[in-house]
Every structure is written in C-alpha cells, then in structure tokens.
Amino acid sequence: MKQIHSFDELKKAVGTEGKSFLLLYKSSGSEQNNCALKAVESAAANVEKANVLTADVSTVRDIHPQYGITSVPSLLEFENGEMKKVVKGCSEESFYQNLFEGGTxxxxxxxxxxxxxxxxxxxxxxxxxxxxxxxxxxxxxxxxxxxxxxxxxxxxxxxxxxxxxxxxxxxxxxxxxxxxxxxxxxxxxxxxxx
Known part of the structure; x- marks a missing residue:
C-alpha cells in the first residue's frame, strides 16, 4: 500500500492499465475514517497483486475535487487509468479484500x-x-x-x-x-x- 501526496502522483501510480484503488480518508477524522483505513490496510496486506493507494485529505487537497468526492472515507476504483466506482463509508476487511481480488x-x-x-x-x-x-x-x-x-x-x-x-x-x-x-x-x- 502506498501513500499518495498529490493528484499528479496519483495519475502516475494508477497508470493506464489494470485496476487500482485509492482510499481517501481524513487522519484526524471520525471513527468511520479510522475504520476504513484499518480495514483497507488489512485487506491490502492479504492480497498480493492489488495496487492499493491512500491519500489523507487533510494534507492532500487536489485529488477529491477532481472526482467530485465530498465525503470521506471514500474508496475509488480505477480501471485503465479511469475512475469507475466509488464506495463510501467503512466496510469490513472481507468486503475490501473481495473487491481487491476482483470480486463482484x-x-x-x-x-x-x-x-x-x-x-x-x-x-x-x-x-x-x-x-x-x-x-x-x-x-x-x-x-x-x-x-x-x-x-x-x-x-x-x-x-x-x-x-x-x-x-x-x-x-x-x-x-x-x-x-x-x-x-x-x-x-x-x-x-x-x-
């Protein structure tokens, strides 16, 4: 899992092929933010080939406006460099793991x-x-x-x-x-x- 610090860095990390995931969260945020970060980190550790990224909106302010994200935590799914889906809130580790493994x-x-x-x-x-x-x-x-x-x-x-x-x-x-x-x-x- 990699921490992202800018929109330009995100574009490079996502690339143009395959799937990537970005968790937008707020480090000084709510229980939901802490829950999502912990679950995503655990799920990413169990999936070998998933490109999972994180960005703290407290310090990285140029990503969420690009995608119209108005609340965190939000997990963005990218496919071939384009954002495809957004999952809001906190889910269980198994939810994220299934998503990272290419589940439905x-x-x-x-x-x-x-x-x-x-x-x-x-x-x-x-x-x-x-x-x-x-x-x-x-x-x-x-x-x-x-x-x-x-x-x-x-x-x-x-x-x-x-x-x-x-x-x-x-x-x-x-x-x-x-x-x-x-x-x-x-x-x-x-x-x-x-």
Whole structure:
C-alpha cells in the first residue's frame, strides 16, 4: 500500500492499465475514517497483486475535487487509468479484500440527485435460488451492493456465521444490520424501498 501526496502522483501510480484503488480518508477524522483505513490496510496486506493507494485529505487537497468526492472515507476504483466506482463509508476487511481480488461489485447508475446509499453486502452461494432473487431485486431497485460468495470465501463465511449465528444464505448486511433470508419487508424498510 502506498501513500499518495498529490493528484499528479496519483495519475502516475494508477497508470493506464489494470485496476487500482485509492482510499481517501481524513487522519484526524471520525471513527468511520479510522475504520476504513484499518480495514483497507488489512485487506491490502492479504492480497498480493492489488495496487492499493491512500491519500489523507487533510494534507492532500487536489485529488477529491477532481472526482467530485465530498465525503470521506471514500474508496475509488480505477480501471485503465479511469475512475469507475466509488464506495463510501467503512466496510469490513472481507468486503475490501473481495473487491481487491476482483470480486463482484454491483453499482447502480448514478444520478445528479443521488443521495448517499447505505452499505449493502449480500452473502450468497451460486446455487441458492433466494440469493439470486435478492440480487435481482436489488438490481431492479437500483441498489448498489457487494456480493460475497461464501462457498469460495471461508473467512467471509465464518464472519457471516459469527455475526448472525446462522449458516443459511442469503444474508444481507445493511449498514451493519443483518437480514437473514429474503425478508422483503425488512429490506424495504432498511433501504427505503417503496
């Protein structure tokens, strides 16, 4: 993981090929900033070939305006030198690790009037009918979510069971609140879907 000190340095570090990630955070910031920095550092240490960068907006002031970032922590994903996605807030280490390893990240189309969305993580398996149904439901409602395949990620599976006390999937984590199964009324209430 490399600390970035300017927009020019970022452009060189990101390059024009492959994927890179930049965590914008504030060192004298909130618990969210500390949480994100710690989780990203841990995840980056577990992924060999990920190009993970950090920049402290307290001292580096020329990066976030370039990408319209108005709140930190924000993790920017770059592909072939272009910013593709932004993940706001703090997520668990397994979320970032899955992202750095090239896992699936589903993003809704961003609009000008878009309000910040809650952090949504779906723990699923490829053969689970309800898992596929919940992911389709999120896509239909333009809900960005992170999909973690617990059949391939033992550590994430263990974290899921530890959090909920349940082994069944799907399990959805919405801003830290666990929803076991495809509980549409509870999901709608937590995400403001009508």
């Amino acid at each position: 990240f589903h993003s809704a189309a961003a609009g000008d009037d878009e309000k910040p969305q809650k952090n949504v993580v779906v723990y699923s398996t490829p053969t689970c009918t309800y898992c596929n149904a919940i992911k389709s439901y999120f896509k239909e409602n333009n809900i960005r979510f992170r999909d973690i395949d617990v059949s391939r990620d033992q550590k994430a599976a263990e974290e899921m069971v530890k959090r909920s006390g349940q082994q069944g999937v799907p399990q959805t984590l919405i801003n830290g609140q666990v929803v076991v199964g495809f509980d549409r009324p509870r999901i709608n209430a937590l995400l403001g879907i009508r």
